[in-house]
Amino acid sequence: MTLYWLTATGASAARISLESHQSLDPDLRVTVPAALTTYAHDIEKHPRPWAEERFRYIVRWRAPEAGGHFPALEMPGEFVRDLREGLAAVLAASR
Secondary structure (H helix, E strand, C coil): HHHHHCCHHHHHHHHHHHHHCCCCCCCCCEEECCCEEEECCCCCCCCHHHHHHEEEEEEEEEECCCEEHHHHHHHHHHHHHHHHHHHHHHHHHCC
């Protein structure tokens, strides 16, 4: 918060979040392989049934008990491992 306050960028940071959420097409369906992770302490929760409405070909799903909105900062080792394993699952499913 201090960084946003001192640099007077809070409004622009909030604006991009609001606009990106409003621009999502609710009827969009993703049919390519997808690897998804939803962290226990994230701001938004995405249960698998909700994710399956949009992502039709989930090849890897993870819901770890740790981690929040910034998992790369909170648990970098686990985040990189998850990213690598997710990418490997997507690539394997794409062949």
